Amino acid sequence: MSLNRPIRPTCLQCSRMRPPIQTPTSFGKFTYRQSSSSPFSTAQANRRWPRLALTILGLTLPTSYFLFPSPPIMTPHMYSDQPVSSTQSISTQHKLITVPIPPSSKEFFERPYRPDGSIADAEGGEVVVQHMMIKSPDIQIERPYTPVNDGVEDGEVRMVVKRVRGGEVGRVVHNLKEGNKVGIRGPIPTFSIYPNEYDKIIMISTGTAITPFLQLLSKLPAPSTSSSSPKLHLIHSKPLQGREDWAATSTDKSFIPSLQAKFGSSLQVSRVEPGLVSRPVVENALRQEKKDVKERVLVLVCLPPMLMRPLCGSMLPNLDQGPVTGLLGELGLTNKEVWKLE
Numbered sequence: 001m002s003l004n005r006p007i008r009p010t011c012l013q014c015s016r017m018r019p020p021i022q023t024p025t026s027f028g029k030f031t032y033r034q035s036s037s038s039p040f041s042t043a044q045a046n047r048r049w050p051r052l053a054l055t056i057l058g059l060t061l062p063t064s065y066f067l068f069p070s071p072p073i074m075t076p077h078m079y080s081d082q083p084v085s086s087t088q089s090i091s092t093q094h095k096l097i098t099v100p101i102p103p104s105s106k107e108f109f110e111r112p113y114r115p116d117g118s119i120a121d122a123e124g125g126e127v128v129v130q131h132m133m134i135k136s137p138d139i140q141i142e143r144p145y146t147p148v149n150d151g152v153e154d155g156e157v158r159m160v161v162k163r164v165r166g167g168e169v170g171r172v173v174h175n176l177k178e179g180n181k182v183g184i185r186g187p188i189p190t191f192s193i194y195p196n197e198y199d200k201i202i203m204i205s206t207g208t209a210i211t212p213f214l215q216l217l218s219k220l221p222a223p224s225t226s227s228s229s230p231k232l233h234l235i236h237s238k239p240l241q242g243r244e245d246w247a248a249t250s251t252d253k254s255f256i257p258s259l260q261a262k263f264g265s266s267l268q269v270s271r272v273e274p275g276l277v278s279r280p281v282v283e284n285a286l287r288q289e290k291k292d293v294k295e296r297v298l299v300l301v302c303l304p305p306m307l308m309r310p311l312c313g314s315m316l317p318n319l320d321q322g323p324v325t326g327l328l329g330e331l332g333l334t335n336k337e338v339w340k341l342e
């Protein structure tokens, strides 16, 4: 997946991220006076209660700040320690972790950056798939993880993290318990598209590489009869024998069964055998429904290099797209129609 980072220095300091400035509360007609020795009257009591209220506020505000501190801002550029609200094992190798989005960080999700650092046209239908970076607290390494869900809708990011043998950040994440803090930064744009520019979007993945497609499908609106939404085709390989097929469970509303319920016949899901994606599967996905007009197709590919190379050619070492070769190249597709994800 592209690791283009939005270079927006304004982000760190920009005023839109600052919490609103609280204007001092006005006590209206009540003035702050020294108590007198005159007999207690209603008027005097009226004058005293603002002082009492101020005293109570003065005592409770600092206490509640320490007892219930609001989480720090989550930004693309700087790490912050955010509380993990839940962790769930969804297979022997995969954990689903949930990190709430602090209110001060919502704007990064609602008005996302494109990979080139400009602000995306969310109102115009542009959809940006984003990832987060998680770091190990002991040694300074970080790894990207793609939330499976729509952060704007849910107010949280949910990430499926695979633990690989000897994997450093995977180990850190798998040891997290509910309430622990995790060093995280983001969201960072992975890719962005205008879905309505296409008649058909084909997504090809294996393993946890399905996560950008689960997020994309979570962010796309459900098809409506009024607007022209693209046909969607998810081609995802089955897990190796004996491994849990977590994406096919109903554990999360961003997993395949819920997405199939959301999109109905607009989403076709093909589960293929592990390994190279075969020519008939690809040809079948590319088959045109309308014979007379050429369909506008986008093929998104998220596969490990050894499976990506024969399908569409590798990405370049600098993570540029590189030419479309392999099977998709043979079938006449070009860079306009294929997008490779690291």
Ligand SMILES: Cc1cc2nc3c(=O)[nH]c(=O)nc-3n(C[C@H](O)[C@H](O)[C@H](O)COP(=O)(O)OP(=O)(O)OC[C@H]3O[C@@H](n4cnc5c(N)ncnc54)[C@H](O)[C@@H]3O)c2cc1C
Binding pocket: 001, 002, 003, 131, 143, 144, 145, 146, 147, 159, 160, 161, 162, 163, 164, 165, 166, 167, 168, 169, 170, 171, 190, 208, 211, 342
């Ligand atoms: C943009 C982007 C988004 C990503 N999103 C996700 C995501 O949502 N969920 C997720 O789990 N991963 C995701 N990854 C992969 C993730 O960033 C890490 O590479 C992976 O978790 C391994 O990190 P680690 O520190 O645990 O292992 P490392 O210490 O980096 O690796 C330890 C060993 O495991 C090998 N290894 C690394 N990855 C795998 C693998 N997938 N299968 C088998 N062996 C492997 C390494 O080659 C190395 O030998 C994403 C990667 C990118 C670039």
